[in-house]
Amino acid sequence: LFRSDCKYTTLKRSKLVEFLKDGLKDDIIKYDHNIEKIEKNNDQIDLSFNKNIKAICDYLIISDGVFSKGKSLISNNKIKPAYNNSIAIRGNISRNKIQNLNQNNISLFMGRNFHYVIYPVNIENEKLNFIGVLEYQLTANELDNYSLFKEKTFIQSIKDKLKNKLSITILENIENIKCFPVFVSKGYLKPGKNIFLLGDAFFAFPPSFAQGASQSIEGASELFENIINNKNSFYDYRVAKVKMINNRSKLNHFAFHASNPIIIFFRNISLKLLTKNKKFLENYLGKIYKN
Ligand SMILES: Cc1cc2nc3c(=O)[nH]c(=O)nc-3n(C[C@H](O)[C@H](O)[C@H](O)COP(=O)(O)OP(=O)(O)OC[C@H]3O[C@@H](n4cnc5c(N)ncnc54)[C@H](O)[C@@H]3O)c2cc1C
Structure with missing residues (x-):
């Protein structure tokens, strides 16, 4: 379900990483460094890595993702992401296996406790991406056992669950299926004036x-502007934006996964009307995409 006149931008992760690294000098990124300690010494920050490597810096920007070790270190292990009661399913699907779909745009399918998207990335004849999000309860033990998500039996059990949620042609033709639990943030940590958290390390949204x-990149650009202009307002704007996006992400999740027929009925009518309503789109999406 998407308006055909609205183009959705997609990009492969590897291409994005290449693009971001392109402007950096070769020796800027230090590999094989495992952060072990972060200490504040007035305005100076002392970093200790494995193999007794030390570094001193004026600014520390932590952007090591949702399970951020940097964030754990500066919060004394107090702030942890929470399991969002859902599993993400990723895979690829050949274009010739899909019919009746605009293969140049993203398609969204909504179902009971499950939604998925199919979209192209970059090259015309390359396989399409499949991403699904399935509501799924996991015990603490299962969550601790990360290898579970790679087990063939687990992946098969997820496929079995999808049998009545997805067309069999699509399900049988998804290749390279990978499953992983979705974790989200529940609160904000705003460390001292020269330590910053960015991207999922700052706040991970439901997907x-x-x-x-996009928000990780936008946040990085804002932080850059703040630092070079000696401003102190990075978190004010960022937190407001994160709240706005988190609320919309949760609303989308609720609407996409609705199972009550009355809610589904109203959702479908609302979507038909709202996706044509410029004022609504300006308000709901414009505030996110435009600065
Ligand atoms: C199912 C799903 C679908 C999504 N779809 C979209 C989408 O369509 N569009 C979108 O904009 N976002 C999407 N996202 C969100 C997006 O993937 C993340 O928000 C984004 O990757 C966060 O970027 P990041 O740089 O903060 O963290 P990451 O991409 O997680 O990068 C963190 C990096 O830090 C490295 N690292 C971790 N720990 C350490 C350490 N101790 N030392 C050194 N390095 C370390 C990791 O190896 C990794 O390279 C989706 C997320 C999910 C779960």
């Missing part, structure tokens, strides 16, 4: 609004 990576 239903597809904004995490």
